[in-house]
Amino acid sequence: MLEHLDDDIRDHIEQETRDNIARGMPPEEARHAAIRKFGNITRVKEDTREVWRRVWLEQLLQDIRYGLRMLLRNPGFAAVVILTLALGMGMNTAVFSVVHTVLLRPLACPHPERLVWIAGYDANIKRDVADSPDFVYWRQHARSFTGMAAYGPQQAAMVTPKDAQQVSGMVVAGDFWSLTGARPALGRLFGPPEQDTVVLAWDLFENQFAADQHVVGKSVSVDGRSVTITGVLPKDFRFPFPMWWQSVEPRPVEAYFPLPAKDMAMGRIVNVVASLKPGVRAAQALVEINVLEKPAQESRPPQFIEPTAGLRVEPLAYKLTGAARPALFVLLAAGSFVLLIAVLNIANILLARATVRQREIAIRAAVGAGRARVIRQLLVESVVLSLIGGAGALVLARTALAILIRLSPNAAPRLQETSIDGSVLAFTLAVSIGTGILFSFGPALALWRTSLHDALKGGARTSASAAGLRLRGLLVSGELALAIVLLIGAGLMLKSFWRMHARPPGFAPESILTMQVRLAGPQYREQPAQEAYMRELLRRVESAPGVQAAGVSTWFLFESVRFPSDTSPTQRHTIRLNAASPGYLKALGIRLLRGRWLNGADSGGNAVLLNESMARQAFGAVDPVGRQISTPEPATVVGIVADLKYSQLDADPPAEIYLAYEQGPFFSGSSVAVRTAGDALPMAPAIRKLISGIDPTQPVYSVKTLEQALSDSIAPRRFNLFLLGTFAAVALLLALVGIYGVIAYAVAERTREIGVRMALGAQRREVVRMVVVEGMAMALAGMAAGLAGAWGLTNLMASLLYDVKADDPATFAAVAAALAATAMLACWVPALKAARVDPMVALRYE
C-alpha cells in the first residue's frame, strides 16, 4: 500500500503546480505555492505510514493474545509441541554453540586472524613437524612475519614445597608471549635469552605452591636443575595453540620453560606459529619460507640430514580445528535433521488441529476476517509456540553442554570454552522464528484450500480431511526419510566402534595396568643408574601379589634406515624401535608367532623381534626369522610377534621393532605395563606406591588400565558417536510418534467407515491389515527415499568411520529392517484399536 506513496505525492504536487500555472502564476511561484498548499511532505509521509504501523502492531498484539488464549485452552497440545521443539532446537543450540566456539569464535590472542601454522607433515609419525634450526633461521630472515614462536611439550620432574611432581610443561621460544598476548598475574614472563627459568600456570601455583606470592623469584628443582620462578600466569590463561599430544596425554599446561638453547641448536622437533604482517597472505609467506629453505638447510647442524618436506603455511584456526571440522559439520547437519523432523511432526499435529479448528476459522472468516488475516493469526500462534519452545531449548542446551563437557572435555579443541553467549542466543531466536513460520505453512495451506461453505455446513468433519490426511501422510514419509538417514549415520559410527574394539583372543586390557615413569635428576644421568632403577622396579612389581607379568618399554624413532626388501638404492625409512623388557610384551598379551622371545642374553641389542606389520614392510613375503635388519646397527631377527593395538584404537598398529630395553633412552620416559590376575584398577594405588617407594623424588604418573588408556585414545570419536546416537534416537522417537499419530487419527476419522465394513462382514484381521498396510505404505515410501539419500550423504562422514565403508550394505539393511519393524509396531497399536470398533456403537455415533 505504501510503496507508491512518494510517487503519489510527487504527482499530486505536479498537478497542483500545473493548475497554478493555468491560473496564471509563473512556473517557479506555481511550484512553491503547490508545495505550500500541500504542507509538510515528510510529516505527511510519516502520518501515512503511521496509519498502517499502528494497525499492524495492534493486530499483532491481538494475535499474540489470541494465540496464548488458544494455547492455554489446549495445554496438552501446547505441551507436546513445546517439548518437541525444545528437544529439536535444544540439540541444535548445543551443537551450534560447540561449532561456534570451536570453529567460529576467534582465538583469545591479539590478531588471531593473522596467526599461521608453519610445518611439514611427517608420514612416519603421522603429524606435522618443524625443526628448530629452521625456526631459528626463519625467525632471523623471513620478512613476512611480525613474530614467530616455537613450542613443544616437556614433561618435567619438579620438586615443589609439597612433593615431587610430574609437571606437564611447555618449552617455548621466540615471540611466544607476544603472540599469545599473555600477561603475568605475578612477577614477569621470561625473555628470549633467559635459560633455567619457569613461568607457572595458575593451577600449579595454587596447588603446589599454596598460591604463595613469595615464590616468585625463588628457585625450584626441575629435573635436578635449579630453575628460577620468574612469574605466574593468570587463572584464565589457556595455552591457545595446537597440541597434538592432547589426544594421548590430555593434561593442561602447568608450567612454561624457555626452550633450552642446546636443544635449539642441536635440532629438535618443534611446533611453529607465526603472526603475518598486515596485508601479507599465507600463500605469500609460504613462498618466502620455501625460498629460505635452501640456505636454512645449509645452516643446519650436520646430523640433521633429512629436511622437512612439503612445508605449509596455513591459518592457525584451520590447523587447530582441522580434525574436528568434518565431525562438527556432520553433527550440525544431524541436528538440523532432528529439527526438521520435529517441525514435520508439529506441522502434522497442527494439521490435525486445523481440521478441528476449521469451523472456528470459517466463522471468523464469515464475520469478515480476510484469509490473509486468518493465516497471519495461525503464523503468530506458531511463532509464539516456537519462541516458548526456543526458551526451553536454551535450558536444555545448557544442561546438555555441561554434560558433554564433563563426559569428554578434550573431544574437540576449545570445547571447554563453550558457553551460551549472544551469538548462540541470536541463533536460537532466529531458528525459533524460522521454525514457527515453517510449521505453520502446512495448516495455512490446508486452510487456504478449504471452502468456507463446506466447513460451516459439515460441522467438524468435512470432506477436506481426506486431502489433509494425504498431506499428513506425506509429512510422515518425510520424517521417516530423515530419520533413516540419521539412523544409518549412527549405525555406521556404531559399527566403526565395534570394529575399533575388536580385540584378539586373550587380550584383556582391563586387567593390564599402565603408567609412566621418567628418570630425572643428576643421580640418574648415567645409564647404569637408570638400569638399576628399572631392575629394582621390575623386581618389586613382579613379586607383588596378583601380578602375572610386568615390563617396561620406551619407544623412539630412527630415520634413514634401509630395508632388505628395498628395490631402489635411494629408499630410506623411518623405523619405530621399541626397547622393551621381556615381560612387557607378555604383560600386554602380545603373542609370539614364530621364533623365540628375547631374553637376558640379548641385552646387547643384536637380536630383535618384529611385529607382523614390520616384517611385511621390511621383508615382504620372505620369512625374516634368522635374517639381518638394520636398527641401524645390524641385528638378527629372532622372532615375529602378532600386531596389537595397544596405544591407539582408531589406527592400525604401528610397524615396530622390539629390542632389549637396555638399548632404550630411559631419560625420555618409560611406560610400565603390569598384567594382573583380575581387574587391574583396584591394584593401581598399591603398585604406584610400590614404585614411588624406590625413589620418592621420581614421579609415577598417568596410572590407568590399558582399557582406560585405549578408551581415552578415541575420546573425540566417542563424543561424536554419543551426539549422533542421541540425535538418531530422538529422530526415531519423533518419527514413530508421527506415524503413530497419523494412523491413530486416521482410524478415529474412519471409525464409522470401519463400523460399516464390519457390519457388512469384514473380519477384524482384515481391518488390522488394512490399517497397517496403509501406514506401512507411508513408512516404506519415506524409508526408500531416505535410503537413497543416505547412500549419497554418508560419504560426507567417511572420515569419521573406521574400517567401515560409508555405503556398508550390512548397516543399511540392518537399520532399514529395524526401522521397518518399529514402524510396523507403531501402526499395529492403532490398528488393533480399529479392530475393536463395535459396529453398532460406531454407526450410532454419527
Added chain:
Amino acid sequence: MSTRSPEDRVGLLQGTLDVLILRTLLFGPAHGHAIVKAIESSSEDVLQVEQGSLYPALHRLIKRGWISAEEGLSENNRRAKYYRLTARGRKQLQVETAKWEKLARAIARILKPASEEANS
C-alpha cells in the same frame, strides 16, 4: 486563484475529511489531487483541505476497507493511483451522512438564537 478571500475560508473539523472523501468518491474513482479539488470546488471554496492531510486519511480509509486503491492512467497518460469506494464504504457513507446531518441540525439549533442576538 480562488474566488473567496482567505477570511471566508474554514478549516476542516477533525474527522470530517474522511466522510468528505467518501462522498466525493461516490461519483466514481478519482486520484488524490482530483479529490481535494472536488472537495474545495463543491464547497464553493469555503472548505480548505491542507492537501497533504489527504494521504493519511486515504490510507486510513483503505485500512478500514471503505475505499480501495488501484493503478490506472491519468488524463495525460501518466501512472496514477485511483481510489474507489467499496460496498462497505458506501454503507459507511450513509451512516456518516446521517450522523452529520443530525449533528449539524443539533448544533444549528443551539447556535441560532446566539447568532440572531449578535446580529441585532
